Amino acid sequence: MLAPLSTEMALQPLRFWRAFIALNFLKYLTGLHEDRLARCALVDSMTLALDNRASWYGDLQTVLTRLNAPMEAPDAWAYLPQDVEKAVATLNTAMLAELQGAINNSPKLYLLHGLRERGDGLKVLDFRHYLHVPNAAHRRAITQILLSSHSLALERLRWTEHRRPRIPREDRKCRICKEAIESPEHALLECQADENLTTLRNTFIAKFYQECPTVVRPGQGSSAHLLQAMIHEEISIKLVAKFTFEVLSIFEGLPIEGLLPGDSCIVRAVLNAMRLDRYKGTGPGTVHSKACPCTDNPGKPVFSEWTMPVYYYYYYYYETILYDFMIRL
Numbered sequence: 001m002l003a004p005l006s007t008e009m010a011l012q013p014l015r016f017w018r019a020f021i022a023l024n025f026l027k028y029l030t031g032l033h034e035d036r037l038a039r040c041a042l043v044d045s046m047t048l049a050l051d052n053r054a055s056w057y058g059d060l061q062t063v064l065t066r067l068n069a070p071m072e073a074p075d076a077w078a079y080l081p082q083d084v085e086k087a088v089a090t091l092n093t094a095m096l097a098e099l100q101g102a103i104n105n106s107p108k109l110y111l112l113h114g115l116r117e118r119g120d121g122l123k124v125l126d127f128r129h130y131l132h133v134p135n136a137a138h139r140r141a142i143t144q145i146l147l148s149s150h151s152l153a154l155e156r157l158r159w160t161e162h163r164r165p166r167i168p169r170e171d172r173k174c175r176i177c178k179e180a181i182e183s184p185e186h187a188l189l190e191c192q193a194d195e196n197l198t199t200l201r202n203t204f205i206a207k208f209y210q211e212c213p214t215v216v217r218p219g220q221g222s223s224a225h226l227l228q229a230m231i232h233e234e235i236s237i238k239l240v241a242k243f244t245f246e247v248l249s250i251f252e253g254l255p256i257e258g259l260l261p262g263d264s265c266i267v268r269a270v271l272n273a274m275r276l277d278r279y280k281g282t283g284p285g286t287v288h289s290k291a292c293p294c295t296d297n298p299g300k301p302v303f304s305e306w307t308m309p310v311y312y313y314y315y316y317y318y319e320t321i322l323y324d325f326m327i328r329l
Contacts (some may be wrong), residue, residue, distance in 0.1 A: 003102035004109065004147055010127045016095045019067060022060050023091065027084040034077065043077060069094040096124040108148035108155075111184070111228055129234040130241065138241035141248050142231065145184045151252050153182035175254045185223035188247050197250055204243040211236045 006013050012020065032039040048055035064071045069091040103112050130146070133139035144150040153175060157167035174182040177193035192198055209215070212233045216226060230240050 001102065001106060001109075003099050003106075004112065007099050007103060007112070007124055007126075008128050008131070008146075010125045012095065012125070013099070015063075016067060016091065019060075019063055019069075019091055020088065022063070023084055023088050026057075026060065027081045027088075030079050030084055031081045042079075046079070064091065067091060067094055068098070100124050109146075110224065111146050111148075111231070130231060130237050133238055133241045135238075135241070135245075138238070138245045141245035142237070142241040144248070145188075145244055146231065150184065150248060152184060152187055152248075153256050154184070156256055175251065175256055182251075183224075185227045187251055188227060188244065189218065189223045194250070197247065200243070200246055200250075204239065207239055208236055211239065 002013070005011060026042075029038055029042040034040075042057070045055040045057040049058035049061060052058075061071055064087070069087070071087045071090070103109050130142050131139065133142065141150075148155050153172040154169070157172040158169075160166050169181065172181050174180050174186060174191055174193075176197070177191050180186050180190065189201070205218070208230065209217075212230075212235060215229050215233060218226060220226075231237070233240070
């Protein structure tokens with residue numbers, strides 16, 4: 001989805017941008033004197049469009065209709081720049097409505113729903129204040145939370161990676177408390193199962209309400225609305241971004257339960273290899289003579305030629321996660 005790229009950075013979508021350029025050129029043509037050749041060419045183009053024949057003006061009408069901003073073809077010589085300005089306003093309204101609809105209809109972007117800026121009402125296109133956070137890591141963390149590209153279980157278990165099906169939303173539990181869904185608002189404002197996380201949150205809350213005493217307090221609304229209100233405050237966005245980065249760092253240091261399929265034959269084979277390497281001092285070569293723990297065939301080797309790359313991939317890059325699964329098996 002490209003809508004957040006436009007709404008969060010004040011960039012017009014390319015197809016609307018091209019239409020605005022064409023309308024500005026049309027406005028220039030309508031302002032020319034009647035004896036100018038360019039104005040005569042415009043009149044001919046509009047006449048062809050009225051006859052349902054191919055023309056530049058007819059193509060422009062088709063494009064605007066597809067963008068939900070249809071434009072009529074009035075009398076060619078009576079067409080004025082003011083008429084084009086009305087078409088530009090209609091196109092701008094259609095663009096903002098489409099972008100806001102794309103944001104509001106996305107369940108992943110719920111923290112952007114109705115986001116307001118600086119008390120001026122709803123601004124669909126605006127370069128958001130959180131993008132001015134000077135620390136790149138903190139800015140990236142707050143952006144990931146808003147755009148749902150973070151590493152929390154709510155998003156990670158949505159992916160279908162390593163042949164693992166998507167985990168239902170209600171099963172994407174917090175890796176710390178194991179009870180609630182591991183969403184941004186839960187990780188940042190709700191989870192009480194970790195002492196370091198709770199201390200970090202209490203310190204942040206105290207500093208935040210010193211800077212923004214008028215913001216709604218915890219318990220006066222949903223955690224998602226509270227988080228949205230905190231991010232909305234421009235004066236404290238650096239503090240919120242830093243807190244977000246620190247909380248995500250805590251969660252990223254813990255494995256996500258259910259990230260890899262524990263009943264997979266290949267994964268169990270890798271776990272078996274890790275047991276041998278960790279506790280018996282044997283290397284991957286020894287594993288070739290072992291039987292697959294997931295089959296009834298005792299003579300079948302754990303690794304074949306096509307499974308060896310999988311072993312090295314998991315062993316060197318996902319060792320921490322696999323070790324967590326090894327303990328659970």
